[in-house]
Amino acid sequence: MSKRQRSNEVCADCSVPDPHWASINRGVLICDECCSVHRSLGRHLSQVRHLKHTPWPPTLLQMVQTLYNNGANSIWEHSLLDPLSVMSGKRKANPQDKVHPNKTDFIRAKYQMLAFVHRLPCRDDDSVTAKDLSKQLHSSVRTGNLETCLRLLSLGAQANFFNPEKGNTPLHVAAKAGQILQAELLAVYGADPGTPDSNGKTPIDYARKGGHLELADRLVEIQHELTDRLAFYLCGRKPDHKNGQHYIIPQIADSSLDVSELAKAAKKKLQSLSNHLFEELAMDVYDEVDRRETDAVWLATQNHSTLVTETTVVPFLPVNPEYSSTRNQGRQKLARFNAHEFATLVIDILSDAKRRQQGNSVSVSKENVELILKSITSQHSNESQDNDQPDYDSVASDEDADLESASSKANRKKATKLEKQNSVPDSDYDNAVSYSDLDDTGSGRKGRQRSAGWQGEGSVPETGDTDADPSSVLPSTEDVIRKTEQITKNIQELLRAAQENKHDSYLPCSERIHVAVTEMAALFPKKPRSEMVRTSLRLLTSSAYRLQSECKKTIPVESSATTDIQLVTQQVIQCAYDIAKAAKQLVTITTKENNN
Structure with a gap:
């Protein structure tokens, strides 16, 4: 983006000049203050990334910049463009507004409640409307008009919609047409590059067949995004997919010291999970990696006096109302893991993802699984008071109904991509391990207590x-x-x-x-x-x-x-x-x- 264009950029939510952050799935640029609110919403509503201090795939950044320059913000503020909205008292936030409650209330209304999005006429059957929108999306992705596709997605079109008449998905169409930016947008909203069409061909196959090699390589990266991100978080390297390397398993130098029985039991529990539960855990750890990396960027880029007085970090993953209360609590407990413990968990997930993809089985009898659970339960019983501390937000229950944005399904789709890589059938012990038992997966409770202290000279005062x-x-x-x-x-x-x-x-x-x-x-x-x-x-x-x-x-x-x-x-x-x-x-x- 040219310097002239950069000088004209303003925050999409409050019009502060020179925004430093982007909301990828919304196609907008935002300032530091508004970004702090976006982060509190959760990645299921807004996926934020710093424009300068975070690595970007070039075509993903190009997609966001194209959407911003073509007025994608008008999708989320459609009704505010009507002159009558001023008379009715509706207005967007301005630079002088306080973060709380002014900017926060506006941003929540804009992206969580979708209060200003253009609404379609009411239909008796919402599924028919979604199907019609998805068919329009299927046709639109062959062109370069990104904002039209984003508008359809905002109204409820499904990025992974399988068109029975055409026998393929929108991503197949974009891949055939070589529309790499459309492919980026569809992937952000959950499109799976590994989905076969009626002929058994994937979007990757069609991109290669059409000579769109850059697009084909990028789709392979998107397919392995979850495991690539976890590996890069630990060792700063990604697999060489072009040469057939799809996994990197980093090693902790002192990992041989972490041989507690509880740590071994936790790893066995991880291996005994069904593919579905394993994918949920992997996706939650992916979100936690994103939270930790973004917090590090916050600390490096914010004014230090502002950090003292403003809420600029997210202490744990925000509640996702699509998930059960048990899963939301498990996600938030990931913030308790210190660096060594979290690295151990990430490595265990990468190792098991590779094992599942290669089809290697783990022989764990049902009796052994029950014994592991019993031993871990007894170990945790002494910690129950600590675990019951009110560390969490109010967590949505399974029965709670909440408004859902069109982008909220994208996180689930990333787990689906991992499932496509895993060819192992579900474990026979799907019900033997519940998600709540994984709150201390990794080095285990004893290992956590041991590694929490300083291991150098002297002792923690x-x-x-x-x-x-x-x-x-x-x-x-x-x-x-x-x-x-x-x-x-x-x-x-x-x-x-x-x-x-x-x-x-x-x-x-x-x-x-x-x-x-x-x-x-x-x-x-x-x-x-x-x-x-x-x-x-x-x-x-x-x-x-x-x-x-x-x-x-x-x-x-x-x-x-x-x-x-x-x-x-x-x-x-x-x-x-x-x-x-x-x-x-x-x-x-x-x-x-x-x-x-």
């Missing part, structure tokens, strides 16, 4: 003095904010070093962060009376020590094995995020208590 009397005295809000700004500024320096691959800067940055954290902790009494304060201080100090430990791994040591710097970087980023989260919690607590 205790925030409470057992000989001291509990104190309810808290430092001033101004002092806590000042120290938090110092911590955040140092974290931003570390994250910029990570983005620029300046690995030798990790340790000096971590030492400055450690000093700032120590000064922050010293503001509080040795034994705070508030459990929330004690918990936040423990997270703050343990994360700072863990950060130093990870950063020390970047120092070359002749006698040690080669360090996977990409994996270390991911763990460094997660530690930095945990520190920022703990500091923000302390600001919130002290502000609330001092104002009472």
Whole structure:
């Protein structure tokens, strides 16, 4: 995009100039403040990505820019373009509006409630309307008119619709016509490149047959997007699909240390899942990877004083009303995993995805599965009080009805693509493992407790003095904010070093962060009376020590094995995020208590 075009860009939701983020499935560019609201909606409503600090497939970025330049925002604000809307009191947000409630209410109405989208005349049979729209989409994708197709998708057209008269899907049509941007849009809304037509041919086959080799290669990438994203998150590399390599399984340098019985049991549970449950878990982990990566970009790009006063990070995955309450809680528990635990879970998923795709079976008897579940249940019973903490949003129940945007089905389709890769039939023990049992999948509870502490020299300092009397005295809000700004500024320096691959800067940055954290902790009494304060201080100090430990791994040591710097970087980023989260919690607590 040219500099002249960039200078004319404004946020689609509030008209702030020079937006830095994009909502991929909405085809709009948005500012930092509006993006924070989009992220709180969840990926099923808005898939956000930073324009500069996040890697983009070139044709996906081109698709978003084309939609934005061709006025895709008018699809979501159709009724606001009517002059009568001003008289009725309807208006879009403006730059001077506060994030809460003004911009938040407008963005939720615009994308969640679809309050301003042009409505079709009411029909008795909604399925007929969706079928008609899908047939129109089927015809439209052979052209380059992206905004027409986005409008049809916004009204309920199905990206994976199989046209019985033509014997194929819209993606087959786009692939035959070589419409790579249409293929990108359809894939965002859930179209599957592996779907066969009535002749058994996939869109990939037709793209190759038509000589559209760039499109064919891109469709292969889209088909493996889930596992590619997980691998890239850990090691910064993607498989070489052109040469037949479809999986990369990263290895943790100290993985041999994690051999607890609970960790082994968790891996066996993962392997015993049916394909359907495995795909759900893989998709949830994909969403968690997206949340963690986007949070890291937030911390690196936002003004550090703004980070203290505004809600700019998403602490766990937002509720998706399409999912059961059990699954939503399981998704949100993924945020509890520290960097090592989460990396272990990702590697286990990648390994099992490859096993299932290759058709290798795992011999696990029903008795063994039940024994595993029983042992894990007993291990978790001691943690029930911890697990029952109100860490979650209000979670939608299975019976709750909610409005659903046209894009909300796309996440399910990504799991379907994984299913296409897996040729193994469903396990005989589909009902032996429930999704709720997977809340601590990965290194297991014991492994989590062991790895949560700092593994380097010394030990994590205790925030409470057992000989001291509990104190309810808290430092001033101004002092806590000042120290938090110092911590955040140092974290931003570390994250910029990570983005620029300046690995030798990790340790000096971590030492400055450690000093700032120590000064922050010293503001509080040795034994705070508030459990929330004690918990936040423990997270703050343990994360700072863990950060130093990870950063020390970047120092070359002749006698040690080669360090996977990409994996270390991911763990460094997660530690930095945990520190920022703990500091923000302390600001919130002290502000609330001092104002009472």
